[in-house]
Each structure stands twice: as C-alpha cells, then as structure tokens.
Amino acid sequence: MLKRSLGQGVLAGLVGVAVMTVAEKVEQRVTGRPDSHVPGTVVARLTDRPERRSRARNLSMHFGQGALLGVVRALMANAGLRGPVASGMFAVVRLTNDQIVENATGVGAPPQTWPRAELAVDLLHKCVYAFATGAVADALAARNGPGPGQQHAALRPGRHSDVGPLPRTDR
Template sequence: MMTRVVWQGVVAGLAGVAVMTLAEKAEQRFTGRPDSYVPARTLSRLTGLPESGPRPPRWRNLAMHYGTGAAVGVLRSVMAQAGLRGPVASGMFTVVRLTTDQILENATGTGAPPQTWPRTELAVDLLHKAVYGFVTGAVADSLAARGGPGPGRRHASLRPGRESGVGPIPRRAAWAAR
C-alpha cells in the first residue's frame, strides 16, 4: 500500500504544481509581478549550495517548487487513501502546503511571516496555494477512489448523517478493501 500512496501522491503533487505554475504565469502577465526567487534561496540554504546573487539559477527555483509540491502531495495521497476526500480535505491540505512553505522559508531566513507581507502579496500566495491544494486533492482523490472508500469513509457509512456515538470499525475491516 505504501508504494501506491507515494506514487499517487507524487503524481497528484506534480499535477498541482503544474497547474499552480500556469496560474502564476497567467497572473504575472496580468499584474506585472516579477518572479520570486525565495524557493531557490530556500533550497540553497537547505542544501548548503552557494547563494548566487539576486537571481539564483532557474533550476533551483524549479527544483524547490516541484520538489516541495511532489513531497507534500504524498500527504494528500495519505489523506485520500484514509478516506479524507473532497473539498473540505483539499482545504485542510491547502493549509498544510502553506505551512510547509512558511516553515522552510522562515527557518532558513529566506522568508518572513505572512502577517508581515503586503496584503496583495499575501492574497496572491493564498490564491496560488489554493489552486495547488485543490488540484492536488482532485487528482489524489481520483486515484485513491480506485481502491474503494478508505477506512474513514467505511466508518462514516456505518451510521450516515452526522451521528455521534459510532464506535470504530473492526481492525480487520479498516484496510480490508485494500
């Protein structure tokens, strides 16, 4: 099962990054906003690569951008396999993606906390990360659905309709359909 979770998460995460990148490029054409080199600087500091002036090599930006998206996509795959699917799960996951970026950028000193950003920059980042989160979620959910509803959804189906007091499904049944 772990192999399936990883490859589906990488595929979902890369799809999310690809669509997010297209949205970013369209937005930049419209707004005139320049490229950000924060991902490249973050990668340089995480790996010990030399920092290279105001415009780091493009490959570093792409490696961090796609690498983070693919890695975090694995968590969305875990969510989908467990039965956490749909828009609510994608919303939760969008927060995870934002948090991942902020931890890496703030820990390395290449970024500042979002509450200190100009509001327009914050809105743009939130929009793009939401695109990533929801596209990644749609792909992860679609791939996970091939294996059935997942243990969380099987548990919910015991007593549909927001019921309390529903005990857990038997241990054997948690991954029975896998």
C-alpha cells in the same frame, strides 16, 4: 495504504504544482509581478550552497516540494478524506510547510507581515495547488473504493460515541 499513497501522491503533487505554475504565469502576465526566487534560495540555504539565482534550483524546490506534499494529500484521500473540504484542509498544510522552510532558513517572513496584495496572491496560488492536487489524489484513491474514514461514516453518519471503530483489516 502508505505504499499506494507514495506513487499517487507524487503524481498528484506534480500535477498540482504544474497547474499552480500555469496559474502563476497567467497572473504574472496580468499583474507584471516578477518570478519568485524564494524556493531556490531556500534550497541554497538548506544545502549550504551559494545563493546565486539558479532556475534549476528554483524549479527543483518548486516541483520537489509539490511532489512531496502531494503524498500527504494522497494519504488523506486513501484514508477517506476527500473532496473540497479535504483540499481546503490540505491548503493549510501547504501554506504551513512553505512558512516553516522559508522562516526557518531566514529567507521568508511571517505572512502577517506581508503586504496584503502579496499575501492574497500567495494564498490564491497555494489554493490552486491544493485543489488541483486534491482532485487528482481523490480520483486515484477512488479507484480503490471508499477509505476507512468513509466506511466508518457509512455505519452512521456523523460523530457518535456509540459507533465503534471498523474491524481491523490487512489494508
């Protein structure tokens, strides 16, 4: 499952970040909000480079982070965690990842300290990413049939102590 999820996740994550980027550009034209240079600054701090603005560095972090996190969503889909609920769970993962790297490097501040409008915009864009990435990851995983979690749920829907785990397989 891991090997399959790597390729599927990178693809799903790249599609998700491309969709998010388009949504950001549309929003910026409407609101007049400038580009964020946070991703590039995070990379500069992580790699001990000068913190001058670099479009290439900014895009590498923006797309690289999206591709890498797409693997998590593909793992979810291949395990049987699919659909809008799974994408909602994944949105929290995406937001948490951003906050860890931004706060750990001193580039960002905890979201509860942000102006509410800025927070709403960030949440919207991360949800766009999560749901677009999820749609692609779910579609790719579905080609291999139901995941183990879905197979287990098919035995008896819901959570029941009397329904044991699925037999081991060489998945």
